[in-house]
Amino acid sequence: MKLGYARVSTEEQSLDLQRSALRKAGCTEIFEDHGISGSSFRRPGLESALNALSPGDTFIVWKLDRLGRSLLNLVEVINDFAQRDIAFKSLTESIDTDSPGGRLIFHMMAALAEFERSLISERTRAGMQEAKKQGRHLGRPFALSQDQQDAVRYDILVLNKSTSEVAKSMNVHPRTITRLMERDTEVAITQNS
Structure with a gap:
């Protein structure tokens, strides 16, 4: 079964373009979030869609940023799909984890996400070391004045x-x-x- 997901960030925006593309891609059911930011993965429509998926299903979005904005979170969700035997397809970016090319693109995204995670960690550690050198306190406030x-x-x-x-x-x-x-x-x- 092909399940679609559509999202717009503001109440003024329309879901019509996404709905049309998802129907054309063969989605039998389309879950929606209207007026909800993509920065959060806690969205009622998305949660309903994720709960409705079964092994062998395909989850389709019109564009990757409709699912989420954070590359790290996207990789986690798509990895979860792979573990649950669920295919993922993004129509605009031509990502299809059922095809070798789509899997390649996804693996490249995962490698970039891992690289980004390493850079963030490295910068955080360097910043903490510098703060310590300057005698600044890190962490929660002291219990004593x-x-x-x-x-x-x-x-x-x-x-x-x-x-x-x-x-x-x-x-x-x-x-x-x-x-x-x-x-x-x-x-x-x-x-x-």
């Missing part, structure tokens, strides 16, 4: 109080105190190297 952190350092380093004792007085978990002291040690090592 700067004055409280100074008091913790004084209690532990000068008064030789235990971590659990200081944690109790500050009304935080002992791990919070341990992390603060570990971070201080890391900063000292980084500054001395």
Whole structure:
């Protein structure tokens, strides 16, 4: 069975062109989302379409960006289709995972998505390292204010109080105190190297 999916981003846009192309491609049923952005994969029409698919079916869109805008998400969805024995076809881009050429195009898209994922990860790690070098805090905000952190350092380093004792007085978990002291040690090592 051939199932189609059509989507427009705004209420003013029409689905007529997509419906016509999907009917011409042989779709027996067309699922729609009207006025919903392609950046989200949580769409009622799309979810209904994905749930209606069975092994051996073909899922057809008029254009690839009707399914989604993120290459990474598109690759995940199309990989899911392959695992469920569902063919995918995009009419405008001539992608058809039932044909060798269509599978080649899809594999090239998957390779590009993996490359994009690697670049994002690499840039993120580099940015985090640079932020650490500049002494910026990464992650969620500290549980203790700067004055409280100074008091913790004084209690532990000068008064030789235990971590659990200081944690109790500050009304935080002992791990919070341990992390603060570990971070201080890391900063000292980084500054001395």
